[in-house]
Amino acid sequence: MVSPREQTVRSYLHRWAETAGAQLLVVDPGTDDCGLSDGMAGRGVHVTWVPTTVEGLIAYGRLDPQAVVVSPAAPGVPATEFVTAIRGHGSPYVVAALEPQHAADVGRMMLAGASAVVERPYSPDHLWQLLVHSSRSLEQHARVSVGPIELDAAAYRVRIDGERIADLPLKEFELLRALLLRAPGIVSDAELRDALWGSDERRPSGSTIAMHVTRLRRRLGDAGDVRRIRGRGYSLSV
Known part of the structure; x- marks a missing residue:
């Protein structure tokens, strides 16, 4: 059971990440039942989760996220076209979501510009390790110093x-x-x-x-x- 203090801290971290942190866009028809949003908020990263690639294009234009996770199963425009489109309008770190039945699609996404692969269901720790080594590292967004x-x-x-x-x-x-x-x-x-x-x-x-x-x-x-x-x-x- 989550304590009242833990709930308060969790709420703060989400608000802090949304207003001052890095942006991670997840394009996936599933739901965040792996605790990705909570896990990333504690690291200063705000997660925006959309179910289709069409909504992903809209969210990408609005957020200019540092990183994007894309599932080949997302409906809308094909995932490879989505990756090509966003890579043509910026330099996000693109991560392809891997499921056995979509392995061939993931390969095509890598050719289109994805830089890494992460297994579904997502592990916040594993994804974090990928993101902190990206060209637009997210790690600094958890810290501020003067x-x-x-x-x-x-x-x-x-x-x-x-x-x-x-x-x-x-x-x-x-x-x-x-x-x-x-x-x-x-x-x-x-x-x-x-x-x-x-x-x-x-x-x-x-x-x-x-x-x-x-x-x-x-x-x-x-x-x-x-x-x-x-x-x-x-x-x-x-």
């Missing part, structure tokens, strides 16, 4: 000058991540509410954000300065 501060969303870890600090409460972790991504720019109060509470209509006031900022300042010490820019938001400088 000066001496490094945040790793996959490991739920913060280091200062290379030393891991005590685990931050979830809201402070989200707050730090949002500030690091924009540093030294300003993150507005509205953007911080989106990052910390999503679209919940009961999102708290600015005083609650200020409380979390005060706590985060104490944890960072001299490593970073979180400043309030009146009427605009907060910024982090090191």
Whole structure:
């Protein structure tokens, strides 16, 4: 049974990956019953799953994903034509999904421009190993650093000058991540509410954000300065 904290962290990771992470497009008529979306969210990768190659072409144009997994069983235009089309409009890392009955199709997909093969049902760990060695490696999207501060969303870890600090409460972790991504720019109060509470209509006031900022300042010490820019938001400088 999944604990409430684990559910909260999982929800955060999905939101973080969708807004700031890498994009992985999966074109497959099946369903994500292998936990691929959860497994990739923890590594800073957002998975968009579509059942047909026609929807895949639309999603590809919208997302410009770093990597695309394609099943030869996906209906619509043939998978080989799909691979040729997307390779002609960018440089995604294309992975062909392998099932015994489609082995010949996978071979044709490799000739059309696919770079690797992964077996179905998908294993998040196996697919991750393929993707981090691709020409558009996804690994860096799980980490963000500014000066001496490094945040790793996959490991739920913060280091200062290379030393891991005590685990931050979830809201402070989200707050730090949002500030690091924009540093030294300003993150507005509205953007911080989106990052910390999503679209919940009961999102708290600015005083609650200020409380979390005060706590985060104490944890960072001299490593970073979180400043309030009146009427605009907060910024982090090191």
